[in-house]
Amino acid sequence: MTTWLYDGSFDGFLSAVFDLYWQKRTDVMIRKEQDHVRGLFENVIFTPTVVANADRVWAGLSKKLSAENLQQLFCCYLSELPGEEDNMVGFIRHVFASKQDVTGDFGNKYVLHVSQMARKVLKEKHRMEAFVRFQLTRDNIYYSLVSPEYNVLPLIARHFKDRYADQYWLIYDERRRFGIYYNLQQVETIRLHFNGEYDPYYHSTSNVWAPEEELYQRLWHTYFKEVNIPGRKNPRLQLQHMPRRYWKYLTEMRG
Amino acid sequence: MAMERIQEKLAILADAAKYDVSCASSGSDRKNDTKGLGNAAPGMGICHSYTPDGRCVSLLKILLTNVCIYDCAYCVSRRSNDVKRAAFTVQEVVDLTINFYRRNYIEGLFLSSGIFKDPDYTMERLVRVAKKLRTENNFNGYIHLKAIPGASDELMQEAGLYADRLSVNLELPTEAGLKLLAPEKTRPAMIKPIRFLQNEIIRLADERKVLKKVPTFIPAGQSTQVIVGAAGETDMEILHMASQFYRQFQLKRVYYSGYVPISDDTRLPGMHSQVPLLRENRLYQADYLVRLYGFEPHELLNEKHPDLDTDIDPKLSWALRHLDCFPVDINKADKMLIARIPGIGLESAKKICAARTHGALGWDQLKQMGVQISRARYFVTCKSASLERRELTPEQIRQQLLTQSHSKWLRVHTTQLSLF
Numbered sequence: 021m022t023t024w025l026y027d028g029s030f031d032g033f034l035s036a037v038f039d040l041y042w043q044k045r046t047d048v049m050i051r052k053e054q055d056h057v058r059g060l061f062e063n064v065i066f067t068p069t070v071v072a073n074a075d076r077v078w079a080g081l082s083k084k085l086s087a088e089n090l091q092q093l094f095c096c097y098l099s100e101l102p103g104e105e106d107n108m109v110g111f112i113r114h115v116f117a118s119k120q121d122v123t124g125d126f127g128n129k130y131v132l133h134v135s136q137m138a139r140k141v142l143k144e145k146h147r148m149e150a151f152v153r154f155q156l157t158r159d160n161i162y163y164s165l166v167s168p169e170y171n172v173l174p175l176i177a178r179h180f181k182d183r184y185a186d187q188y189w190l191i192y193d194e195r196r197r198f199g200i201y202y203n204l205q206q207v208e209t210i211r212l213h214f215n216g217e218y219d220p221y222y223h224s225t226s227n228v229w230a231p232e233e234e235l236y237q238r239l240w241h242t243y244f245k246e247v248n249i250p251g252r253k254n255p256r257l258q259l260q261h262m263p264r265r266y267w268k269y270l271t272e273m274r275g
Numbered sequence: 276m277a278m279e280r281i282q283e284k285l286a287i288l289a290d291a292a293k294y295d296v297s298c299a300s301s302g303s304d305r306k307n308d309t310k311g312l313g314n315a316a317p318g319m320g321i322c323h324s325y326t327p328d329g330r331c332v333s334l335l336k337i338l339l340t341n342v343c344i345y346d347c348a349y350c351v352s353r354r355s356n357d358v359k360r361a362a363f364t365v366q367e368v369v370d371l372t373i374n375f376y377r378r379n380y381i382e383g384l385f386l387s388s389g390i391f392k393d394p395d396y397t398m399e400r401l402v403r404v405a406k407k408l409r410t411e412n413n414f415n416g417y418i419h420l421k422a423i424p425g426a427s428d429e430l431m432q433e434a435g436l437y438a439d440r441l442s443v444n445l446e447l448p449t450e451a452g453l454k455l456l457a458p459e460k461t462r463p464a465m466i467k468p469i470r471f472l473q474n475e476i477i478r479l480a481d482e483r484k485v486l487k488k489v490p491t492f493i494p495a496g497q498s499t500q501v502i503v504g505a506a507g508e509t510d511m512e513i514l515h516m517a518s519q520f521y522r523q524f525q526l527k528r529v530y531y532s533g534y535v536p537i538s539d540d541t542r543l544p545g546m547h548s549q550v551p552l553l554r555e556n557r558l559y560q561a562d563y564l565v566r567l568y569g570f571e572p573h574e575l576l577n578e579k580h581p582d583l584d585t586d587i588d589p590k591l592s593w594a595l596r597h598l599d600c601f602p603v604d605i606n607k608a609d610k611m612l613i614a615r616i617p618g619i620g621l622e623s624a625k626k627i628c629a630a631r632t633h634g635a636l637g638w639d640q641l642k643q644m645g646v647q648i649s650r651a652r653y654f655v656t657c658k659s660a661s662l663e664r665r666e667l668t669p670e671q672i673r674q675q676l677l678t679q680s681h682s683k684w685l686r687v688h689t690t691q692l693s694l695f
Contacts, residue, residue: 124629185310246289248326257329
């Protein structure tokens with residue numbers, strides 16, 4: 021068994037898949053370079069990213085899969101789970117080997133896995149669309165901090181661009197240390213360098229925020245408190261829909 | 276000072292609006308083509324938060340005012356109730372909506388109101404808020420307005436141009452209940468605007484076929500809500516009424532609101548009665564079966580079974596009464612028949628029908644696809660050997676399922692002895 025490492029990009033992964041077919045190899049594991057811990061007698065090779073090769077694989081898949089299926093495969097990549105590459109390779113092999121359309125072939129474990137994994141990632145995407153909370157800064161940017169379970173910022177950019185077309189906004193992934201920023205024209209990927217005293221959370225005393233920010237947070241708190249019906253108390257249901265890991269980013273759940 | 280006043284108003288007018296249950300923000304088709312603020316695209320709505328009662332927050336749901344000329348027994352804002360009264364100005368509602376929306380707190384506005392002066396006066400204010408949001412603020416988020424029975428057709432028409440959804444409250448499931456608890460209101464007066472709006476929707480849809488520029492008119496349709504458990508009606512009466520409104524007026528949804536005790540009026544359940552949450556839950560399940568699963572209301576509820584079984588869900592309850600329809604062969608049966616099997620939902624049924632064209636399915640694959648085998652096993656045959664060969668009576672199946680079930684509701688109802 022040989023391990024091939026790629027640079028962590030989706031193109032890098034597809035390039036490695038291209039090489040699998042090119043070299044007719046079946047005894048290879050594809051892994052991200054940055055996550056890999058080398059085993060004692062492990063044979064490790066780095067595969068360079070060749071965009072042209074990646075494009076060929078993608079074009080080949082596009083001929084056999086619907087846009088929805090392609091997105092599902094991309095979702096598996098965004099899950100960033102260790103070893104997810106094995107499932108993606110299994111899926112790609114099944115697609116290229118099948119004469120007929122594999123859509124709905126849920127008897128095959130890879131097809132089922134990809135659809136289930138995509139479901140999880142898309143659920144996280146949907147949750148981010150719901151749980152992003154913008155805070156208006158003094159320089160007129162609506163700023164939000166998040167920490168999604170999967171790397172879903174690439175998937176939500178479009179939603180926020182369509183919706184908040186007339187305001188500057190920035191959604192920053194605290195865990196993955198990058199953000200998406202909309203400058204009224206387009207969405208760009210950015211990295212922030214925070215200085216030592218950086219305090220990402222809201223404190224009304226901080227001079228980072230716009231003067232009216234405090235008022236609207238207070239009104240939102242009030243609203244959230246009042247719409248609750250104590251006679252129907254059901255904290256389990258609340259937790260089920262809104263797990264605790266999101267709470268620290270939610271204006272209404274902060275003290 | 277001004278800020279504290281607005282906070283106090285928000286507290287009063289959100290508190291008074293919270294018994295309105297609709298929170299849907301889906302099914303519209305308002306795009307943000309003008310680079311303005313917001314959209315209400317078709318497809319999934321978004322629930323932005325959840326309160327400790329487990330209900331979702333997707334719209335800013337407030338009353339314009341809780342001043343009301345009516346005296347409906349079940350309503351906190353009734354004329355005779357001694358509560359603080361408040362009223363928003365049009366501009367205040369607009370500012371709240373825009374600023375909450377920009378922070379991604381909400382999907383839009385759900386504006387209702389107590390009736391002050393008369394229906395026209397009230398409706399005119401509601402329309403003015405929507406108009407201002409759309410025309411002056413370029414706001415394309417979701418707007419749900421209450422349609423006030425008794426308001427003029429012109430106002431209804433105008434409201435429909437700005438709102439994504441309009442809803443008339445039917446208040447109570449039966450006319451008898453209405454007479455008892457809200458004697459100033461009548462069912463025909465409520466149906467009038469529903470019918471008017473439906474005709475407008477149809478008229479404009481016809482125009483759209485021949486004309487290019489026809490304005491959108493409540494793209495997310497109409498809904499309504501009824502209070503459950505306040506006037507002693509049966510589940511059968513409720514579901515039959517709902518399905519009649521679905522059929523006759525093409526309502527998108529009927530919402531059921533378990534009565535929350537708010538008064539010691541002797542016509543109502545007492546202040547210490549429980550909110551009928553379980554009943555409400557079962558009604559929603561039955562409602563889904565009627566709307567999406569092709570069940571006829573009388574299959575679920577009829578003279579012999581006027582109320583839904585609280586221990587088990589309506590589909591299982593139906594299946595146990597119709598064991599002669601089972602077992603169903605997963606690999607052959609029609610999709611809608613598969614969806615009738617307890618433990619299999621529409622999603623799984625769809626998956627099954629897609630997957631079986633690639634090869635016959637067995638238990639393992641069914642399980643992988645999300646079928647609840649513990650339920651479905653009594654009603655299904657598939658490629659694998661059958662799990663339940665013995666001839667069981669409905670009562671035996673019911674008992675077996677209840678003993679292995681971990682429903683949160685069951686804790687209240689089980690009479691099983693504990694070992695420790």
